[in-house]
Amino acid sequence: MPSRSYRRSSSSSDGEGCVVGIGVVAVLSIAVAIAAFGSDEEEVPEVVADCVIATEQADGTYQVVDDRFCDGSSHAAYYHWLYGSSTTDRAGYVRGGTRTLPANTNVTSRNGTVIRGGFGSSSKGGVGG
Structure with missing residues (x-):
């Protein structure tokens, strides 16, 4: 029986995609927080x-x-x-x-x-x- 060898693709999308996605979520979360806290100063009763x-x-x-x-x-x-x-x-x-x-x-x-x-x-x- 011939031996099969499987090789994992060296594509960089597996690990880097997750890191980029988390980074984007973090940046968006910070932007939303700044907008929310910054608006308090503008909205005076x-x-x-x-x-x-x-x-x-x-x-x-x-x-x-x-x-x-x-x-x-x-x-x-x-x-x-x-x-x-x-x-x-x-x-x-x-x-x-x-x-x-x-x-x-x-x-x-x-x-x-x-x-x-x-x-x-x-x-x-x-x-x-």
Whole structure:
């Protein structure tokens, strides 16, 4: 009986293909991780502010006034910014929110006044209190 000898092909695709495939997966994984973490810095939460008369109404709402009353001048005892409030069925009134300026957010009034541009940047128009 003739002896058979089998020889393995010296093709380099067996081992190198696997290494290349793993390398590509690793690079793609790192790219996805960088994109995911990098996007956090770009996506700053948006908060709406309303300049309101400081006195809360009996129904728990606040009357909205022009932004100029919350400019940080001597009107502070009568008016303040209310952050994150929601509109009501009653035109010119809002409910809820907080008087505390939210950290790490972009804050803009419903009238377009920029209160703060996120991550501790300076404020325009004053901070209510």
